Amino acid sequence: MDQAIWLMEGLSSQRDVISGINEFFKNSNKTITVIASHRHNRNEILSLANIALIEPDEDEARLDFITDTVKHYGVKALVTGRNGMWFEAHRQEIEALGVSLTTGAISTAMxxxxxDKVEFALTMKAQGLPVVPSLRIESAGVLRHQIDQNAHKKDDEKLLCVKPVTGIYGSGFWRFDNNASPMSSFTHPESRKVHPKIYLHALEQLEDFEPLVLMPYLxxxxxxxxxxxxxxxxxxxxxxxxxxxxxxxxxxxxxxxxxxxxxxxxxxxxxxxxxxxxxxxxxxxxxxxxxxxxxxxxxxxxxxxxxxxxxxxxxxxxxxxxxxxxxxxxxxxxxxxxSMTDVIRYNPILDNLSVREESA
Missing domain, CATH: 3.30.470.20 (ATP-grasp fold, B domain)
Incomplete structure (x- = not known):
């Protein structure tokens, strides 16, 4: 078998990564085996690989799954886009199989x-990099105080935005706009604008407050x-x-x-x-x-x-x-x-997939 690279489940780009690899090697005199795996029957991703596998849902079963797959297919490089913390915690056991492991980082600390967007900003600032000023907000009361304090600044300094301290895909990002109507965040959520009073009212209803980061809107x-x-x-x-x-x-x-x-x-x-x-x-x-x-x-x-x-x-x-x-x-x-909107035809042949192999 050719040298094998295994791309385990990612967050949003696994298909594009596999596609990029395939595009190059299709026109190259080098040949490799691409293995792809996912927890779900994502045929639009898995169908691009030479070998497709379904990953276990449970963390407890993951190491055995990796061990069996690496040994069976002679995997040389293993790449993951999800569960980075778990993989870093098990790096020693995985690399002992004779495979390189790429998680995006080299330690759980990173x-x-x-x-943590606030701690990240503070650390980068300490390293001399220009960062967006970021303030950790631990309660609705603190956020209300900061918004009130900001009201006394010049117009061009009043723009604020907020998002969760942790998270991906811009989830939870909102820009405060005093001119936004009470319904604008419902009728036009894609604008990501909300009146601060509406946001604060909703925030104050929460029983479990998750830390936020308050920043100027640039x-x-x-x-x-x-x-x-x-x-x-x-x-x-x-x-x-x-x-x-x-x-x-x-x-x-x-x-x-x-x-x-x-x-x-x-x-x-x-x-x-x-x-x-x-x-x-x-x-x-x-x-x-x-x-x-x-x-x-x-x-x-x-x-x-x-x-x-x-x-x-x-x-x-x-x-x-x-x-x-x-x-x-x-x-x-x-x-x-x-960016263009596109669709991919669903292939029912890959339903209930466990393992599928093709010639490279």
């Missing part, structure tokens, strides 16, 4: 730091920097500047450099993503790092830089560091992309 634009990093060494990176429905693919500039510095400090390891947003002076400030591929990593392939393929080449020892860094720069060309 996962915890990336997950004018932007927002940047999303997708990277391939190996223990803090940035091998390849592409920045996406988001302006409305369009995203501009870049490989230079302050936001691009800030993203790389953040990944270096965090000792990121794998396909990761850093987000920044420009302040009113046009300078990027650090928002957060995701120790996993972003949902938009597939967009970066339109720049000519195939981050998933470079990752697979490095993990399987088919390309050295210098070659990968050179390819990541020489293959790049600026591009503008627009």
């Amino acid at each position: 996962f915890m730091l990336a997950d 004018p932007g634009p927002e940047y999303s920097i997708d990277m391939l990093v190996e223990k803090g060494d940035v091998i390849a990176a592409v920045a996406r500047r988001k302006e409305g429905a369009l995203q501009y693919l870049e490989q230079s500039g302050p936001a691009y450099e800030l993203g790389k510095k953040c990944a270096q400090i965090m000792q990121a390891d794998g396909l990761v993503n850093v987000q920044t947003r420009n302040d009113d002076q046009g300078a990027p400030l650090l928002l957060e790092i995701n120790m996993r591929p972003s949902g938009g990593i597939g967009y970066t392939r339109h720049s000519g830089v195939n981050l998933p393929a470079l990752f697979a080449l490095r993990q399987l020892g088919l390309m050295d560091t210098a070659q990968a860094k050179l390819l990541a720069t020489t293959s790049f060309s600026p591009a503008v992309v627009r």
Whole structure:
């Protein structure tokens, strides 16, 4: 069997990562075996792999599942997008199988730091990186006090936004707007604007308060920097500047450099993503790092830089560091992309999938 790379369940980009790997090796004289697994029968993901597996739901069964799969298929590289903390806690047992493990980080401490947006901001600021000022809010009363204090500032300093201290996909993000109608957050939730009185009223009804982070709302634009990093060494990176429905693919500039510095400090390891947003002076400030591929990593392939393929080449020892860094720069060309709605036909043949194999 060819060298095997195993991509276990991810959060939103597993299909795009596999697709990027397949695209490169389809036109290459090198051949590999791609294994994909998921807890659910996600045929739109699993059908792209040479070997498809269903993962166990229980943490207790995961290590045995990994052990059996690695031994049976001769897996050389194992990649995970979910359960990073669990994998880091079991790194020694997994790597003892003779397989490399990529989780996005190299320790549980870095996962915890990336997950806590306030602590992350404080740590990056201490390292000299420009960050969005972030204040931890521990109660509705504290938030009400901060909003009242902010009301005395100049108009251009009154803009505030709030989101949970932990979380992904921008879940729970709201921008306070004193001009928003009481119903606007219900009739136009996609605007993410809410009157602070409405938000506070809802918050005060909660019995269990989850910490929030209060930040100024910045004018932007927002940047999303997708990277391939190996223990803090940035091998390849592409920045996406988001302006409305369009995203501009870049490989230079302050936001691009800030993203790389953040990944270096965090000792990121794998396909990761850093987000920044420009302040009113046009300078990027650090928002957060995701120790996993972003949902938009597939967009970066339109720049000519195939981050998933470079990752697979490095993990399987088919390309050295210098070659990968050179390819990541020489293959790049600026591009503008627009997200489109699409669907994938469901294949009932993959229902009740346990194991499916095809020739590579």
